Amino acid sequence: MGLLLYAAVKIFDKLVFAVHRFFGFLSTAEGLWLKNSVGLIILGVLTYMVFSEYMKNRRLELRYLTIAFGLMLFQIFVSFFFMFMYLFGNVNMDFYLFPLFEKLIGIIVFFLLGSAFVYPIVIERKEKIKKFIREKISLVSTLAIMFIILITSTMDLIGSSFNNYFSRTIFVCFEITILIYFTYFILMYSTKKTKYKQSYALGFLFLLVSPVLELIQILLYQGYNPSLNVASQPFPFLAILLFYRAIYLKLVDKAHLLNILKLSNEKLKYEKKLGGLKDEFVSVVSHELRTPLTSMKLYTSLLEMGKFGKVSKKQKSALKIIKQENDRLAGLITDVLDLSKIESEENNLNLIKFNLFEISNESLYLNLAKKKKIKVTNNVPKKFIVNADKNKIKQIFINLFNNSIKFTPKKGKIIFNAKFKDDKKSWIFSMKDTGQGIEKSKLEKIFDKFTQVEEHMTRQEKGFGLGLAIVKKIVEMHNGKISVESEVGKGTNFTIQIPAKIKIKSNKTKKTKMKKQK
Numbered sequence: 001m002g003l004l005l006y007a008a009v010k011i012f013d014k015l016v017f018a019v020h021r022f023f024g025f026l027s028t029a030e031g032l033w034l035k036n037s038v039g040l041i042i043l044g045v046l047t048y049m050v051f052s053e054y055m056k057n058r059r060l061e062l063r064y065l066t067i068a069f070g071l072m073l074f075q076i077f078v079s080f081f082f083m084f085m086y087l088f089g090n091v092n093m094d095f096y097l098f099p100l101f102e103k104l105i106g107i108i109v110f111f112l113l114g115s116a117f118v119y120p121i122v123i124e125r126k127e128k129i130k131k132f133i134r135e136k137i138s139l140v141s142t143l144a145i146m147f148i149i150l151i152t153s154t155m156d157l158i159g160s161s162f163n164n165y166f167s168r169t170i171f172v173c174f175e176i177t178i179l180i181y182f183t184y185f186i187l188m189y190s191t192k193k194t195k196y197k198q199s200y201a202l203g204f205l206f207l208l209v210s211p212v213l214e215l216i217q218i219l220l221y222q223g224y225n226p227s228l229n230v231a232s233q234p235f236p237f238l239a240i241l242l243f244y245r246a247i248y249l250k251l252v253d254k255a256h257l258l259n260i261l262k263l264s265n266e267k268l269k270y271e272k273k274l275g276g277l278k279d280e281f282v283s284v285v286s287h288e289l290r291t292p293l294t295s296m297k298l299y300t301s302l303l304e305m306g307k308f309g310k311v312s313k314k315q316k317s318a319l320k321i322i323k324q325e326n327d328r329l330a331g332l333i334t335d336v337l338d339l340s341k342i343e344s345e346e347n348n349l350n351l352i353k354f355n356l357f358e359i360s361n362e363s364l365y366l367n368l369a370k371k372k373k374i375k376v377t378n379n380v381p382k383k384f385i386v387n388a389d390k391n392k393i394k395q396i397f398i399n400l401f402n403n404s405i406k407f408t409p410k411k412g413k414i415i416f417n418a419k420f421k422d423d424k425k426s427w428i429f430s431m432k433d434t435g436q437g438i439e440k441s442k443l444e445k446i447f448d449k450f451t452q453v454e455e456h457m458t459r460q461e462k463g464f465g466l467g468l469a470i471v472k473k474i475v476e477m478h479n480g481k482i483s484v485e486s487e488v489g490k491g492t493n494f495t496i497q498i499p500a501k502i503k504i505k506s507n508k509t510k511k512t513k514m515k516k517q518k
Helices: 002-026 029-057 060-088 098-124 129-153 165-189 197-220 226-231 234-304 313-345 356-360 363-371 390-407 467-477 507-517
Strands: 351-355 375-378 385-389 413-420 426-433 481-487 491-499
Touching: 029 060, 029 234, 060 098, 098 165, 098 197, 165 197, 197 226, 197 234, 234 313, 313 467, 351 356, 351 390, 356 390, 356 413, 363 375, 363 390, 385 390, 390 413, 390 426, 390 467, 390 491, 467 481, 467 491
Parallel strands: 375 413
Antiparallel strands: 351 385, 413 426, 426 491, 481 491
């Protein structure tokens, strides 16, 4: 055990020594040239990726990133050129303003990177952009003030090396301020939806290490310490790698989402095509079914009237059943056609002002109720003017009333009510009956297509279960809501709520919005 521990310590020591030597190599001219060479390749690829994406989308954060990485690329290229000339051309190009140039470029890059990564967070939180812009202007103003102080206080800068401690301190402090500010903003204000925020924050922290170590060198070591200089070498490079990873993954995610969107659009087009074929099929089949039904109805009526000879009581009874089933089948075909038409029409409403009382008080409905001796109470105000599609509202009324008639026993009651809400923004219509009621477990599915309250083998009233599905669809076309309350043995109450002013989105508006989102 002791030997293993000793071997592990030795390996660790060698590893630390190797890392230290490598960092030391990076601080030499050859190491800087190697680091700049690798940095040029990575930043070149990164700048190309971001610029290509910016040319497609023209988003503000991508513009910031393009400029930031472009400036970094330019800065590293200049440094690479100087090192190349020094190492391979034996030319010592001592450009005395290069440290100033490097610091200014660095501050601008930090500012642009921070703005690029913070901007989406501001959008996600739906905060005012003006506040964000004010903060950026204040940072730029601070930069200008710092620069003026630098020029006025450091008269010996031009024509001398950039070693003035006060000047370096101002630049370094400003770098630290920007990096801390954006790191804090990302960590504090990003939401759960903000992807790769850890990579952004960690990247800024890595960038923060070098100026902090430089500040320590200025304050404690008269501007330079070999060990601290060596220690600061890898962190900017690591920050670039983190940003590269985050941006690459973000672009991959976007490409994946675009692929999913493309597949969804293709699927939607295919489903629309199938929907069109379905509508055409339903229309043709319904027409072909109605033609023989019309003939059957005609000849049944002629038989019932005795046009082809005397008809006995039993025969009349049989003809009555045939006629009823004929009417029921015609009603089912009408329901299928109506639902198909409504689903294909979407928002095709003919909005007009009309009196709801007139629809609810038509004699046709009252006669249907009289046959079953059902008492109908109409509490709709006599001048209840609403703005909606009259024919479709009439269809709602017919379907709800037929439903109540079916399931309300003889001598039952059906009550109509209508009123405007207190804010006058919507109106409510309800139809209450004293029928058999619906079980609570079945209320959720009552508006689904082809759903029946009664079991198939035991139900007395026949149908496809399309009436309430049609009602719900029409209500939704009016941007309204429908609800149902029921108790077994006591009855059912259907309530619809429709806005007084209906806003219909046209297909052109939808297409325009989809283009903007893309």
